[in-house]
Amino acid sequence: MLIGVDLGGTTIKAGLVDFEGNILKQSSRPTRVKMGHGTIINDICEQIEELIAAQGIHIEDIHSIGIGVPGLVEYDTGKVKYCSNLSWNNVELGAELYSRFKRKVYIENDATAAGLAESLFGSTKGADNSVFLTLGTGIGSGIIINKHIYSGSHGAGSEIGHMIIGENFYNCSCGNNGCFETLASATSIIRYAQHRIKEYGVQSVILELAGNKLESISAKNIFDAAKSGDALALETVDRMCKYLAIGIMNIFNMLDPDIIALGGGVAMAGDFLLEQVKEKLDKMLFTTGIKYGRLVIATLENNAGIIGSAFLGYYINADKDYA
């Protein structure tokens, strides 16, 4: 059996996963960011111990422990090099968990782990080359090339959220302007709607749905308002879809994968989103007669993180030839 941990900025999700990708048991805890990495690592360890106890097994029954983290990892050492949501720098996550459990520990970027799950059991299963995009607070991605995780030469690959694709009215947290994630994430549409209401006094159902509090606007408010025909909401979604199409087209033109899957909160808008993006994409894709891959909504939803993390070790130990 495998353990997968999806370490997020607000929640730690952990699961006991079988070799067919089924989650047998799972639990979640809030991520106590302010308490520092020691507390968080201890919380993760307790969650793992609870899962094992609840299943009535022992730690020796666990093949390996995998953890997906929202940042950059040093694959070989299991060190989290950088993680802005958690304010982590060079945290020895892998070594700490190994010393506690004496099981092999594998750490990966969370979106990369989710992309692995989709490629083993979900929307991109069977594809040689695929890209998973998670559209949430930011934009994360997981690249699969020749059925294996591709994370670059320094673990900084698949930082697709920071690809510059245009100009924007606010700068990205990375310091640059026009990053993909400032134009096509959940945060990007919230900020755009707030900006239009505040700066230009635009009237919108969005504000009503957010209880007339500008700072309470959520991505869901915007999609709900758009579905009801609200002009600002439609404009906001249209703008996001335009930039989503540009970002996706750039991925097709650089990596030419068999398939690109959209996950994360924004992708919950499903076909409403997909159809608009596809329409824009079809008009943009370079020249006729070239076959491009497919664009789909990811299928494993919130479970992708746990499943993908669980399989990091099994997948690697199987001489990188699982799938």
Add this chain to the structure above:
Amino acid sequence: MLIGVDLGGTTIKAGLVDFEGNILKQSSRPTRVKMGHGTIINDICEQIEELIAAQGIHIEDIHSIGIGVPGLVEYDTGKVKYCSNLSWNNVELGAELYSRFKRKVYIENDATAAGLAESLFGSTKGADNSVFLTLGTGIGSGIIINKHIYSGSHGAGSEIGHMIIGENFYNCSCGNNGCFETLASATSIIRYAQHRIKEYGVQSVILELAGNKLESISAKNIFDAAKSGDALALETVDRMCKYLAIGIMNIFNMLDPDIIALGGGVAMAGDFLLEQVKEKLDKMLFTTGIKYGRLVIATLENNAGIIGSAFLGYYINADKDYA
């Protein structure tokens, strides 16, 4: 021995190459585009026959024939699917050459072939993951992943020139606006300088260097004027370097290669170009503490096409483990 052919929009270059990557003999002919693909293929065959005769060997002494073409190829069949410079669509280049010589024939995108040459014998030698960019009329690229050519699931990978990175005053030939190659190729700087002189009446040494003919401005005129301190030339080069830095940063953030090498006509500007791009890039690269790959000028220059094409077959036959 190997045969490599670099089929360009203006010149066909062919060479006899040994297994250490040395060009033993080479020749070139104009590409007679208007005569159609039959004539061009016949010209290529004649060049190959002449090279073999000049070396005093027989066709049976040739391991394989490789051809780099400025377009999209169907790798398995040796078919050129699309090639705008030559007005080719679905040309059976591989089959035609095989029927003439009865040697194995391998076709690839020309920039990809040049990228292979750089990775076997040039600027990116020894790197697991590298990207070669050719900055000329357009921007082509060759991606090497795990020491092997990566050309995507449908041969459309590495169309990095059509990555959208901003907004531009003219549209790309592909129909979109803001493509990398309309902002950072030789053509892009010529068009920008022409645009500024024509629309805004800007005075510049560039025009003098081009014999006072707007339509005769070359990329070399612009670089020469910039080196002499001409204001418009410096502005034009600065703008190109800004977008070159953005495009390169996008590649680092998506693929995180060990090394990116710049080739093609524009890269002949060497350190003058490289230093400006590096300065902008250093300011942009996402967060501190992350290790990114190196940026260099490619070293094989005009020979990369012939050498890379020659090795397409040898490389593949050697169970993809040459290098």
